[in-house]
Amino acid sequence: MSTPPSMRASASSIGPPSPLQNAIDNGSDEVPGGPLAGIPDLKTYVAETEEEKLAALKLVADGIAQTRQTANRILMFHPVNFGIFLAFIAFVGQYLYKSRGSDLGIVITTSSGLIMAAMVTVRRYTNPYIALAEETHISMLEDSDVLVTKFGDEVIGTVIMGWVDGETKGKRRKWRAEIKGWAVRLRYRGKGEGIALLQEAVNLAKKKDADGISFAPDHANSRRVLWDFYNGPFDKQERKAEAKLEAMWDNNAKTTKSKRR
Known part of the structure; x- marks a missing residue:
């Protein structure tokens, strides 16, 4: 696939810095020694160095490996599994209690x-997630824009965006953005950083005149290790993210039309 001309632009061509960097403001108006003194900047932008891109790729791989913890909980506490295991333990x-002369110690030890x-x-049964994480290859970065959120010098979130052929309108060739990987460092999850990164991805796709944006069919977290019976939580989470991304794109398009009027 040839690279669209818009993709050859430098990071400075995608517009002003991410609004995320205003989440923590250490500007000149801050009183020296105040409550935010010494807190690093939070900023989101297109990665410029190989070091930043590799840090983003590692973050995606770590996210896949950490999915194993969720899979462990699903298997252990699924109502069917948990009920059968409790019945077996009982x-x-x-x-043992009846056959060993009411020896409670043996019962506790065996249980x-x-x-x-x-x-x-x-x-x-969840070990394959480790293997999937190890299979995360640098080829994911090819023909891609890598958005990173940095807290100080640490990459805490990333979206890896690829570009594929979109609809051709007249003689103009269009491109479509696809998210190959999306991850936030574990201790920063639940703080809105993941959603903010998706919004930045939408903004970048619009800036580069993309025909649309979606998750790639083979994105980093698309593969399943457990049987379909247990994959409900993963599928629900994926559908939620897809719906959120679609809503962001639609809202962005409506805003753009309103500004043109």
Whole structure:
């Protein structure tokens, strides 16, 4: 795929700095020694250096590996699994209690061993997430724009955007933005950084006159390790993100039309 001319522009061509950098303001109006003194800047922009791009790629890989923790919880606390396991523990405990002369110690020890064995089994079935994380290849960065959010010198969030052929309108060739990877460092999740990054991705796609934006069919978190029966939480989360991205694009388009009037 040839690279669209708009993609050859430098980072400075995508417009003013991200509005995210205003989330923490250490400007000249700040009183020296005040409550925000010493807090690093928060800023979002298109990565310019290989170091920043590789840090973003590593963040995506870390996000895939951390998905294993969610998969562990799903397997352990799924109503069906949890109910069957509790029934099994109760059956074994009752049998041992009656057959070993009401020895409660044996019951507790055996039950603890069964719980540990169950946890090891669960981790065995979610191990493939580690392999998927290790398969995250630098080729993901090819023909892509890498948006990064940095808190000081640390990359805490990223969106990796690829470009594919879109609809051709007349003689003008259009491009469509696809999100290959989207990740926020674990301790910064739940603070709105992920949604803010999606908005920045929409802004960049609009700036480069893209025909639209969506998640790539094979994006970094698209692969499933568990059986379909257990993938409901992952599918729900993905549908929510897709709906949010679509709504952002539509809102951006409406705003643009309003400004032109």
